[in-house]
Amino acid sequence: MARISVHAPTRPSVATVAAHPRARRQVLVLAATSAIALAGAAALLPSTARAQGAWPTKPVRIVVPFAPGGTTDILARAMAPELSKAFGQQFIVDNRAGAGGNVGAEIVAKSPGDGYTLLMGTVGTHGINRALYAKLPYDPIKDFVPITMVAAVPNVMVMNADKAKAQGIHNVQDFIRVAKANPGKMNMASSGNGTSIHLAGELFKSMTGTFMLHLPYRGSGPALMDMVAGNADVMFDNLPSSMAQIKAGKLTALAVTSSERSGALPDVPTVEQAGGPTLKGYEASSWFGLLAPAGTPTDIVNRIQQEVAKSLATPAMKERLLAQGAIPGGNTPAEFAKHIDNEHKKWAQVVKTSGAKVD
Numbered sequence: 001m002a003r004i005s006v007h008a009p010t011r012p013s014v015a016t017v018a019a020h021p022r023a024r025r026q027v028l029v030l031a032a033t034s035a036i037a038l039a040g041a042a043a044l045l046p047s048t049a050r051a052q053g054a055w056p057t058k059p060v061r062i063v064v065p066f067a068p069g070g071t072t073d074i075l076a077r078a079m080a081p082e083l084s085k086a087f088g089q090q091f092i093v094d095n096r097a098g099a100g101g102n103v104g105a106e107i108v109a110k111s112p113g114d115g116y117t118l119l120m121g122t123v124g125t126h127g128i129n130r131a132l133y134a135k136l137p138y139d140p141i142k143d144f145v146p147i148t149m150v151a152a153v154p155n156v157m158v159m160n161a162d163k164a165k166a167q168g169i170h171n172v173q174d175f176i177r178v179a180k181a182n183p184g185k186m187n188m189a190s191s192g193n194g195t196s197i198h199l200a201g202e203l204f205k206s207m208t209g210t211f212m213l214h215l216p217y218r219g220s221g222p223a224l225m226d227m228v229a230g231n232a233d234v235m236f237d238n239l240p241s242s243m244a245q246i247k248a249g250k251l252t253a254l255a256v257t258s259s260e261r262s263g264a265l266p267d268v269p270t271v272e273q274a275g276g277p278t279l280k281g282y283e284a285s286s287w288f289g290l291l292a293p294a295g296t297p298t299d300i301v302n303r304i305q306q307e308v309a310k311s312l313a314t315p316a317m318k319e320r321l322l323a324q325g326a327i328p329g330g331n332t333p334a335e336f337a338k339h340i341d342n343e344h345k346k347w348a349q350v351v352k353t354s355g356a357k358v359d
Contacts, residue, residue, distance in 0.1 A: 055300055056089040059089055059090040060090070060091045060116050060117075061092050061118065063108050063120070064094065065097065065104025065120070065121075067095060068219070069224065070219045071220060073095060074324070075120060075151055076093045079091075079308060080093050083304070083307060095219075100124055100132075100192040100195050101121075101122060101129065102133070105121065105125040108291070109138035109139070112293065113295025119144070120290060121291045123288075123343060123347070124194055124195040126144070126291070126343070127344060130348075131344070132356060134358070144294060145291060145293070145294055145301055147289065148329060149331050150289050150330075151288055152285060152286070152287040152327045153238050153240055153287070153324075154239050155236045156242055156255070156256050157172070157235075158227065158252060159234050159252045160228065160251065163233055172274035172279070173274065175234070176275070180209070184211050184213060186213070187212055187233050188213065188214050188215065188233065189217060190214065191219050192216050192219065196284060197237055197238065197286075198214065198356070199347065199356060200284035202354040203350055204279070206353060207275075207282060220242075223235060224242065224251075228245055240326050243323075243324050253265055253268045255268060259285075265325065313330065
């Protein structure tokens with residue numbers, strides 16, 4: 001039987017290739033072609049695969065555009081450790097208060113879109129301020145990428161408990177009566193010009209025909225300190241930041257500003273319920289959410305949203321927020337962007353109706 005032998009082709013040695021210019025050129029061409037092909041393949045990889053290995057490699061800053069102690073700050077500090085655990089890098093809260101949230105929002109708007117600077121935005125910075133301020137140092141739509149809503153909360157109309165008792169104010173109708181009898185003698189604290197707390201009060205004033213001197217602070221925390229001290233009369237604060245003082249009996253909750261009662265204060269009526277026909281249709285709730293500078297890669301935005309949503313869905317976080325009167329969020333970037341657009345339209349009308357303006 002004939003024997004069949006198969007011989008592998010002999011590979012030329014390096015010396016042979018070096019000795020033949022034509023062969024050397026072929027090898028160089030093949031090497032270059034392979035390098036180009038590999039680079040092309042890498043470029044076709046999903047951006048998520050590339051970014052996951054590259055971000056984050058250093059701490060991430062969450063800018064809170066108000067002073068410590070308010071709801072914006074409370075929510076940012078609730079989310080920061082959760083994100084730190086999820087990504088293995090520190091997420092640090094940086095309070096930059098001023099101008100109704102505009103100072104902090106501008107800082108983020110002008111930061112690189114690299115995922116290392118985020119904003120805990122609010123209905124003020126991204127729903128109200130464009131209609132309220134004659135000049136805004138940032139564009140709430142063009143300069144940001146929405147990530148997700150963290151929580152929605154009603155505001156609560158609160159008074160210093162001792163002052164309310166001394167003036168015989170037990171409900172919203174009592175408050176309207178006393179305010180009308182003493183025009184300009186009562187003052188109204190807020191977390192700053194243009195915030196939802198300010199606008200909730202302005203809407204109340206316009207609908208009831210009352211006048212109160214507005215006292216803008218650099219956040220809910222400082223305003224609440226003066227409320228408890230008796231230096232301010234009334235405030236339409238975000239519920240989470242006032243809850244502890246309400247429970248302690250230092251503040252009296254007259255009504256919540258949402259269209260429905262809050263599960264955290266089920267015995268407290270809405271402003272509409274308590275105010276009668278004069279306040280029919282009154283509604284002024286707040287929301288808080290994470291945003292990034294324009295240009296931040298989509299995969300980074302999606303990863304942050306997914307981790308926030310996971311955290312907000314845990315029983316511990318749900319219970320923590322609901323106990324403070326906050327409703328957990330976690331919606332997608334597209335859903336959050338649509339919500340922000342709707343809020344612009346709504347609050348522009350409120351600003352127009354109330355006549356509020358900040359130069």
